[in-house]
Every structure is written in C-alpha cells, then in structure tokens.
Amino acid sequence: MVKIGILSFAHTHASAYARCVKELPNARLVGIADSSQARGERMAAQFGTRLMARNELLAKADAVIVTAENARHARWVIPAAQAGCHVLCEKPIAADPADGRRMIAACEAAGVQLGIAFPCRFMPPMLRLKALCDDGALGKFLAATGANRGRMPGGWFTKPKLAGGGAVLDHSVHLVDLLRWMLKAEVVEVYAEVDRLMHDIASDDCGAVTVTFDNGVFATLDPSWSRPRCYPTWGDVMLQIVGTDGVAAANGFRQKFDLYDDRRGVGEWHYWGSDVNRAMIADFVDAVENDRPFGVTGDDGLRALEVAVAAYRSAALGRPVKMQEISA
C-alpha cells in the first residue's frame, strides 16, 4: 500500500488524480496540503481525506503528487524530496528551467523519484504509435507534426508569473515529450511564431513551433488555445510521424461519439477511450511500490520546458534558436 499526499489543488488535474488514487487498490490518499485553506478544506471534504500542514503530510506520505501553479512546483517538490517522499509533478516541470534543475538535484540528493505527469504517454493510440516506431515499421524517421489545442483555460494559466508562459508553454511540452520519447532524439533548434490573438489575457494564446532534432527530423507543433467555447470537446492531442517506409497519425481523443441533446444547446463529443490519468497514476504508484523507475523523469520534464523557453526566445528574436543558447 502506497500512502499518497496531494500538494495543492491549484491545477485542474488534481481532482482527476485524487479520484484515481482513491480508486487504486494499492494506494491510499492520506491527506492534502494546499496554499489555499478554503480550497484545501473543500477538496479534503470532497475526497474524504484531511487537510493538513505540509510537514505533517510529508511525514505521513510515501509519495506526493504536486499540482500547484507551475511557478510554485519547486516550493512543494523540494521539501517533499527532503522529507523522503517520491514525487509526481504536474507538467511543465516548472515555470523556469532553473527551478526544474533545483528540483531534479533535490530529488537526486534525497534518493527519491521525480516523475513528471505527461499522461499523453499513457494514451493507447500513442503507445501503439510508439511501438510502431520502435519496431521500425515507419522506416527511418523524416518529419513529424503535432497538435495540442484546447479551450483557453483562464485563471493562473494565463498569468505568466504563475504559469511561466501561456498556450505555447502549456501545450508544446506534451508534444515535445511525445516526440522525444518516440524518436529517441533531442531537440537542437527551435523556431516559433507566438502571439496573443484570440483572448483578452496577459499571456500568449497561439503559436506555431518548429523543432529540429539531432537526427535531422523536423516537426511543427500547434499548441494554441484555439478551441471556441462552443466546440464539442475541450481540445485534442494529435501526432503524425513521417518515415521512409510510411506515415502514421495518432489522435489521442478520437475514440468518441457525438451527443446531441437539446438540453445542452450544442453538440458534444464524448470520449470513451481508456482513462489515461488512471493509467499514469497506477504506473507511478506501481513504480513506488516496487521500487522501479517511473518512465517519465525530471530530466524529461526539463528538456520539454527548455524547448518551450527556446520557442519564446525565438519569437522574441525573430530567428531560429539553438538549444545550446538555452541550456547554457
């Protein structure tokens, strides 16, 4: 039995993760800590657990899930590591790569795992695409396209001080992580167009990011908050890989049917595919329980964040940016 604590419910995914923990036979939600007392009490009541002081929770838990605002990940992750708790941290790893590096160092020093919550790696269509890539079914990789669009999330996601960026950071990290994982390659150069064109917010809301990998593969990513409120679902995750022997395109949320209900006013897509959050949380709990490494590491999280940082740098400079300019 793995005792799990949840640190901050600032991120909307926290509730889904809490439900997954509650449902797993080998995990127990031992408590939550939150920077907001009111939110913490509400969530503790909802999930039948206790709101407690951070250090009290860290003393009770084997592992924690950190779902704070991006800029506040480090202030939860580092004490958790120092208290000997394994950590699953929401993506992006941080708002700033320096924070990400401090988190990685703290977890290494404490000998605990730092996993990053990239649920797209647990989507069965993406796992199948990964298997095709690993089997060489597409031949040598040539190019790729990815898209992760959504509705504008509002709240702290649009406040660069708390989020570290806007749509380009929020969504490109998923696609960069999927591509690094599938292509087994690292990004060496980034070009991006970034803008705020759709919403009255402080952050960017759209962009087009071109990444080039060290194996010569190039890819463009669409990370825009470009789904209108009346769109039949929240958004999408799509990835296409072009190889010398074929092309494969995966769509993470295509397993859906269309619902038309006069009471709702607009048509809705209802996803009936596998629960990817549950698969990810179950895998993390299993990794902790069996003392094996969780598949998505702090380093994976940092690499994806650095590409997003490079995208913003490129947009500001109006030219392609080498990754060495960022990591240095």
Next chain:
Amino acid sequence: MYGVGIIGCGGMGSGHAARFASFPDAQVVACADVVEERAQRLAAEHGARAYGDGRRLLADRRVDIAVICTPTPFHAPLIEAAAKRGKHIFSEKPLARTLAEARRAIAAAEEAGVRLMVGHVLRFFPEYALAKRLLDEGAVGRPAVARTARCSGHPQPPADWYGDYAMSGGVLVDMAIHDIDFLLWCFGPAERVYCKALTHRGPALTDYGLVTVRFRNRVIAHVEGSWAHTPGIFYTQLEIAGDRGLIEYDSDTAVPLRVWRKPKRGSRAPAVVVPESPLADSPYAAEVREFMDCVRTGRQPSVTPEDAYRALEVALAAEQSTLRGEVVALPLA
C-alpha cells in the same frame, strides 16, 4: 468561335481540352506535346491539329487561346511567347519557376492586352470557397491561426519530372502553393516565412514540407504539404481559428460515397475502397468558365496574375527558407 490550343497533353491538358470543348463558342483546334503521339491522340479526339512543339502551335493563326499544361519551367516562357502572338492564356499553376520569369510573363500579357489566368483551382472548390465566404462574413471573428494540409503519395512515372525538384520545386512549389494561394486570398499579404522540408535533400521520390507563414494581419498559418504518403492516398485539411469560432474541414470525413468492390473472381488483386466526392459542377470546369467569361468580356479574372505571383513568391520563400535555414522576409527582393 474561339480556337483553343492545348500545350502539354497529359492529364491536365486532356481534361482542360474537354472543358473548353464543352463551350458552344470554343473549339480545340490544336494540341502540342513533346511526345508527339500524345498530341496526336488528343488532337484526334477533338478534330484538331497536332504539334510536337508548343511554339509551333502558337504560330497557328486559328489559336486564340493558349492553354499551358506543361512542366513548370516552361509555363512562363510559353506565356510570354503566347502573349506576344496576341493569344489569351490559361496556364496551370505555378505561374513560373522563378519570380523574374513570372514578372516577364505578367508584363508580356499586360503589354499585349490579353487575358492571363493561372489555375489556382482551390478557390473554385466549394468547401474552400465557402470557408472564405464564411470568414469574410465574420464567422470565426478575427482570424488567428490557420492550418492546411495537402497530402498524397509522390507523383509516379511517367510524370517523373515532378521528382526533379529543380524543375517542379517539389511539394512546396507544386502542391503547397494551392493552400498558400488560398491563405493569401483569405488573409492578404504575408510578412515572413519559415520552412523545413525534405525538398532537395530527402530520399528519392519522397518530399514533405512544413511551412509557417506569418501574415501582415498577424495571422499565423501552418501549411503541410506531403508527397510522402502512400501512393493512391490523397486528403486535404483546413482549419481557421479566430477569437470567436473555428472552421474545421477534413476531406477524409467529408466523403459522401464509398464503394467497396470485391476483387474479380480468380483475381489476386486486393480489394480496394474507393472514396468519391461527386459534385454537380467540377471546380476545374468552374475555373475554366471563369476564364472564358473574362476572355469574352475583357474583364480581369478573379484570380489575377498578381495573385499567382504572390503565391509563387511565398512558395519560393519557403524553398529558400529550408535551403538556408533562415526566416525569409517578404516581399522577396
């Protein structure tokens, strides 16, 4: 009666010949192809005269309209030659292989006072025309992000000049230019282009390009062109997101007729599914009708020579960008 001369008697040439022949006031009177048998075959269908050379066809006095369906590098020189002989000109896209040639071709047509229209047929596809109309009506609010895809297998022999990218320009200049023209039509002038493509460096008979276009009105467009898919595949996608809405189109999900035919008894050929999207009025017929109306009335075509120049300019900027690894500012010097 307008005499029509077809230069280049491949797929596009023979298709256009039939379209022009369908007008009561037009007649295909001459066909030219460097493969003379091809010219003879098409000429025989229309009771026309066959030539082994486009320039000789242009010397035929019965030809009032030159229809140019040759490989790309011959478009502009033939347009120039046709204009000098006072012929109206319908040319397949792209207008030229280089901007200098494109300029000369346009100037020659202007000087001669003849109509010149380039076959940017996408504007006549009902789904694209409707998207543009809805956009103009404010359907998505202020446009922000546009995405297009045009994906197929690589053109196969005998049309093997497409694989010579010095001639065809590859997927960027031959395929993506359709979407580039459409986007310019929707959003106005482009400001800069960044592109990564396999053109000139990929494996043989494989081309693929990803173009980011930033427009002066700030719209960010993403253009995907593929000659890397399986032979026989063809699909297109269009998406325009604005501050109040979204237009989304995927040709694969807009298929009104699918036919599953079993292989003939005893045949080892695999069964194939053939998707069809039949229309009462073909987009190619519509573009030729537009051109003929311009010839008759002397008005400027809805796709102007300048439009064709701008589309070529962006496509060539994409080619330059991928070769140099740099952002390319527009207009090109």
